[in-house]
Amino acid sequence: MQITGLTQTKLAQELGVSFVSLNRWLNNKAVPRAGMQKRIDALCLKYAEIKDIPDKPLDAKMAILWLKKKQNKNLLNMILKYPDIHDQFVLVLTYTSNTIEGSTLTKEETAAVLFDNVTLPNRTLVEQMEAKNHQAALRFLFKYLQNNRKINEGLILKLHSILMNGIRDDAGIYRSHAVRIVGANVPTANYLKVPTLMKKFVNEACRSKKKTMEYIAKTHAQFEQIHPFSDGNGRIGRLIMHAMLLCAGLPPAVIDLKKKRRYYAALQKAQLESDIPPLEEFLCDSVLEGSKILERS
Numbered sequence: 001m002q003i004t005g006l007t008q009t010k011l012a013q014e015l016g017v018s019f020v021s022l023n024r025w026l027n028n029k030a031v032p033r034a035g036m037q038k039r040i041d042a043l044c045l046k047y048a049e050i051k052d053i054p055d056k057p058l059d060a061k062m063a064i065l066w067l068k069k070k071q072n073k074n075l076l077n078m079i080l081k082y083p084d085i086h087d088q089f090v091l092v093l094t095y096t097s098n099t100i101e102g103s104t105l106t107k108e109e110t111a112a113v114l115f116d117n118v119t120l121p122n123r124t125l126v127e128q129m130e131a132k133n134h135q136a137a138l139r140f141l142f143k144y145l146q147n148n149r150k151i152n153e154g155l156i157l158k159l160h161s162i163l164m165n166g167i168r169d170d171a172g173i174y175r176s177h178a179v180r181i182v183g184a185n186v187p188t189a190n191y192l193k194v195p196t197l198m199k200k201f202v203n204e205a206c207r208s209k210k211k212t213m214e215y216i217a218k219t220h221a222q223f224e225q226i227h228p229f230s231d232g233n234g235r236i237g238r239l240i241m242h243a244m245l246l247c248a249g250l251p252p253a254v255i256d257l258k259k260k261r262r263y264y265a266a267l268q269k270a271q272l273e274s275d276i277p278p279l280e281e282f283l284c285d286s287v288l289e290g291s292k293i294l295e296r297s
Contacts, residue, residue, distance in 0.1 A: 015039055058277060061284040062213060068291050069249045076146055076246050078294065086142070088293045089252055090114065093242065094134040096255050097235050100263075103127050129167055134235060137162040141243055149247050151206040151240065153198060156228075159239050163232050174198065175230040184264070186271045188227040197226050206240070213287075216244045217279040221270035245287060251294055253286035 012022040015036070024030040032040060072078060079086050095110040105113065105120075105127055112118040113131045120128060137159050144155065161172025170176075174194045181188060189197050205219040223237045242252035255263055259282070266279035 058281045058284065061281065061288065065213070065250060065284060065287060065291075068288075072251075072291075072294060073249070075249055075251060075294070076142065080142055080146060085293060085296070087115065089290075090135050090138050092254050092293065093138060093238075093252055094131055096257055097238050098127070098130055098134060099257055100255065100260055101234050103130060105131060126167060130163075133163050133165055133167070136165075137239060138242075141239060142246075145243060145246055151202070151243050151247070153202045155243075156198070156202070156236065156240065160229055160232055160236050163235060163239075164229075168231060170230055174228050177230070179227055179230065181224070181227065184268055186225055186268055188225060194226065194228045198228050201226060206244070212248075213283055214276055214280050216241060216248070217270065217283050218276050219244065220283075221267055221276070221279060224267060225271045241283075245290075250287050251290035253283055254289035254293070255286050256289060259285075 008022055009019055012019045015022065017036070021030070079089060091107070091111055091114060094114065095105070095107045098105065098110070105123055109120055109123065110131050113120065113128050114135050140162055141155075141159065157172045164171035175191050177191055179188055179191075201219075201222060205215075205222060220237055220241045223240060224233060227233045229236065238253070238255075245252055263282055266282045269275040270279045
């Protein structure tokens with residue numbers, strides 16, 4: 001609606017659907033079918049005066065993201081200014097990232113731990129510490145990026161030290177032993193080479209001026225394959241990804257937990273076959289989910 005400038009009634013008429021159906025979509029009570037989603041995307045592009053509507057789904061999604069980026073020029077300031085948006089990002093990103101790594105906390109339990117300082121007797125202390133630490137890492141990251149848009153090695157080590165504070169003795173330190181990615185056939189870096197690889201990673205990727213989704217997807221895959229820490233690599237990798245998206249003027253990526261397998265499959269394709277588009281499209285979908293928080297929809 002922000003893109004088209006139409007009221008819900010007018011927008012429903014343009015799409016040829018009932019007001020009730022449109023309202024359910026906007027409030028996340030229902031999801032439009034694939035054919036209708038294409039019509040919605042085409043309408044957004046039409047009102048944005050983009051004449052050539054992309055045929056490929058990835059191109060169409062990128063066009064929509066470009067439009068949303070134009071609307072939210074001070075995105076990071078918006079996140080820090082409005083507590084409801086800030087807290088929603090902290091909650092959703094903490095819940096999804098920790099759940100991907102095996103946390104059993106529900107979204108409601110995560111909210112209780114983060115915002116009400118509740119100690120849950122039926123959940124492990126480590127899981128609750130992981131939630132609080134991820135919250136602290138996100139808060140630190142948002143404030144850091146407000147004053148400094150450089151993603152450097154010091155930032156990565158600091159985020160890990162916050163994430164693993166009180167959980168691991170090697171918090172903020174690169175691993176000194178071999179590790180493997182559970183459930184994947186992706187080879188990780190020799191631990192002796194990790195410091196050198198991370199310096200190269202930061203120099204070639206994080207300091208690059210490129211801000212494309214392809215570049216962010218590729219960088220995410222590279223970090224996860226290096227796997228520089230004993231634990232917490234997935235969460236740190238996603239924090240770096242959020243930082244890169246924010247630096248590019250895009251919202252953090254909210255990963256749909258129902259699509260976790262698709263996320264892992266796309267990540268492995270990027271790592272083993274240098275096939276980036278599947279991960280790029282997955283990130284586009286996740287960033288579009290993140291944009292819903294900004295729109296309070």
